[in-house]
Amino acid sequence: MKTSIVWFKTDLRLHDNETLIKAISQSDEIIPVYCFDESNFVTTEFGFKKTGSFRAQFLLESLIDLDRNLRAKGSGLLIIKGRPEVEIPKIVQQYKATKVFAKKEVSYEEKQTEAKVQEELFKLKCELKIFSTSTLYHAEDLPFSIKDIPDVFTNFRKKTEKDAIIRAAFDAPKEIKSPEIEPLQLPTLKELGLNFEPIDSRAVLQFKGGETKAIARLNHYFFETKCISEYKETRNGLVGANYSSKFSAWLALGCISPRFIYDELKKYETQFEANESTYWLVFELLWRDYFRFMMKKYNSKFFQQSGIQDKGIIVNKHNTHQLQEWIDGKTGVDFVDANMKELKLTGFMSNRGRQNVASYLCNDLKLDWRFGAAHFEQQLIDYDVCSNWGNWAYLAGVGNDPRGNRYFNINKQSTDYDKNKKYRDLWLKS
Template structure:
């Protein structure tokens, strides 16, 4: 086959990218493409932007870096903007491509777009092939069919760890053959309907998008500082760069793959020894897989007020004043306020913080949890549809929590995890 398109989405990397490798092996030349989907920059029915400025800034950096890395291999990145079902067929026609290679989606809207594109390509006699590239365990290697995946994480994890193996990562291509690709032409934040948000100097870390930065971060966290060896003890921290891996932002856009991280953990263990902490990072990556597979299983249910539960739940109303106070760190709890300010001013919040502010939203403010999830969707740099809506549903008691309804005692959490008030002082003084 002569020419193929590689349509990049949330797989902005050249390492361990099966889609790219398969396209290269089946074609004489390839055209790497990224499409800014207009719908990603709209306002949702919850009144928040689908993508806020922190994440968009990170995305622009990631695309610039992908273009750089592709050019080093002989190619480059074509940028388009609009509706993918219009823009991708246009590129196919322009380059006379016979096939489109693309990452497979799990969530509803993304699958709908994929189907629309597929239908248009069919009319152009252009094939489309999708690849599952964002999980640690490949969906085909799971010891259950998607509909039989256990709803309880521990049951899913134990059987998967016992019966499935993690595939080896694909090596990055040695060379890519492409026609001359025009100079990268990215839209600006303003063109995407957003304004630049200055990063607060108190940010735990300055996230910079791109595969190069992701690998740099991994080397820092693993081999330079050996923080991986103490991850289990520090992961509930809230202040600073190294209490946790901070891989989530790069994972969300696919600047790094979980299989690549796993492979590096194995190398690290050979060099510095395995312990509970080195395993625990894998354990957390399995949580990430779990929510993705749950999305495959339950599809649109995670967006319903009653989540994946079958019993009827009466939905709660929204109080604009309480929502405003929660977003702007003006609630009755200083611990919640500090966390919410961090999110507003940096686009990031620790896992401990997320659990508490979500529990507070559902249990203390007693509001429809989906508004909280939608605000996170706008604000988080690491927003990932399955991890976000899956965790929110879990905390709202309508997801995968076997205990039903988890209730965090916020005062106790604050004194357990911010005993010296270091975190609260950082954000509230």
């Protein structure tokens, strides 16, 4: 009897999950496992939680949904807690598994954990098989090796669009053979060291985790409202659910994959229309790919103050008071404050808002950009390690921006994007 473990991480879905499909095809039975890695719930060197309560709640909802979907196919989800390099081998021994299937990691800490798990499994004569499941374009299909990927996005995009193909998404498995798996036993937020924080009623969306909700959101944004056909015109919006796709939270935890979105987008274009807006969603998914490939290329450099450019930047002496005012939305700059209050009370902020508050922290306060990135890591419901640190480095002038320091004139931005003060009034009148 060939038994394998499927180690779920940020790939909490059945559709387009190569890891799961390959495990099923190479095994007589599988045991789906999720490990609450204790290192994801510590306080970082910057003084912020690695996972805040909005994202933790979203994760718990996603795991409930994954377990439900697995059980509908004859399986279920086993929950373990601790360090993966300790806990995964215990499950391997318990079930006499010969292989562990998992998604491939690219960022520094995650890769270290992956290597430690592999080392422990090797001692048990158990193989770790990893698959790239997070990007639109597969790394193997790119027209350059990872070390030769251009450091300017436009160069990467043009060549990739011209010379690379997007693979078809995998279908969800029809059935999964597993031994009997005990009912789902999730830790509470309190056990994770967090308190429940409800999403403020003014939020753009009451985000709920899980693949089922992700697909429902896609169907709403594409087929029910056809909002995708105006995405390019509305994507800089600030108020309401439909100015942008809002797929990011589900993408971050892998409740939905970029290729699944792409396949559905192609169906939409065939049925209704293909225009600049439908293309623009692919363009944004390509940015997401790019930061992931850049993280693979530069690894730990993305977490250093000098970034991938090894560039000295002028940073003021750390000012805890100024940082806290920024966090609490009390800087006195109304556009920055409105955005930071939205983040604090909902775990979300528009892309336009993110660029402005980051520019303010880096260019006006001249604080170390990594404190901003670490606060976002704690606070964002859609935190993705590659996109978050890649974007912050970009705004700080030490990442992939060929123009260097990108300064936002916040008064002009607020006039351009919040002309009638609708957004600022929504968040500052409380």
